[in-house]
Amino acid sequence: MLKTRATFWNDRSGVTVKRSELLTRTLSAAVLIPAVIALDWLGGVWFNLFVTLLAVLLAVEWDKLIDTGAGGDRGVRRIGFGLAAVCAFSTAYVGLSYDRTGGPPDLVLLASLIVAGAALVWIEQKIRRRARPLLRAAGVFYICIPSAAFIAIRSAGEGEFWILWLFVVIWSTDIGAYAAGRTLGGPKLAPAISPNKTWSGAIGGVLAAIILSAPLSIFLKDLDLNVAIFLALGLSVVSQIGDLVESGLKRRLGVKDSGSIIPGHGGLFDRLDGLLFAAPVALCAQLIIFSMTV
Secondary structure (H helix, E strand, O other), rough: OOOHHHHHEEEEOOOEEHHHHHHHHHHHHHHHHHHHOOOHOOOOHHHHHHHHHHHHHHHHHHHHHHHHOOOOOOOOOOOOHHHHHHHHHHHHHHHHHHHOOOOOOHHHHHHHHHHHHHHHHHHHHHHHHOHHHHHHHHHHHHHHHHHHHHHHHHHHHHHHHHHHHHEEEEEEHHHHHHHHHHHHHEEEEEEOOEEEEHHHHHHEEEHHHHHHHHHHHHHHOOHHHHHHHHHHHHHHHHHHHHHHHHHHHHHHOOOOOOOOEEEEEOHHHHHHHHHHHHHHHHHHHHHHHHHHHO
């Protein structure tokens, strides 16, 4: 019994993991977080390439996730090249538009690309007789819209600080929810979707997001402190909704992790679920704030 206590640990979701896995998670975060911040700071083509590559990896993971939930073989399976291609093309189009013109892409054309891409993916999946073609096609919206939002946020004035501020809001939400949930426990937030999440964790996540992101807002000259606090609260709630949506999807598909690409952390969706929901909301807030300060 003593050995068990010394060898295992409980993660944010309450799943028991080995201490060696906890070390792997910590090392992965120690490598990835500075790398992501560095790419944010470089901006331009490097950040756009990074987001485009991320969109492709997310598309592949989305396809595998649905395959696994549909009873597919985890070893050898057909990859949704069409889904990956649509996500790469849509995201690259946004990045190239900012690089060449310095302004946003044609939104009507972008929306048409995404809708047409989703339709093509659905048709491709139907022709290939793959399971859940509509859910696979929905991945186009799930991946392309946040990816475009990331590039748009970074391409605006003080974009590097906006992206960094958004990261801090999401990361502090995760940390605060984990700490408060483990320490305080209490009533469950959505037991039918995610049995281990509690209301105390959700509130702790919101408070942590506000407290830790507020000091960084001084670097954003267009973001008043009161607005920053209100926005951090909203984005924290949205990111937790994104977390619940991903948990609900995995639960429905009977899958524990969305993938295994990040050592110790699982898949990309496991780490980016909240960010994928928060990025479009952050972009809308940024556009509104900029329009009011012109």
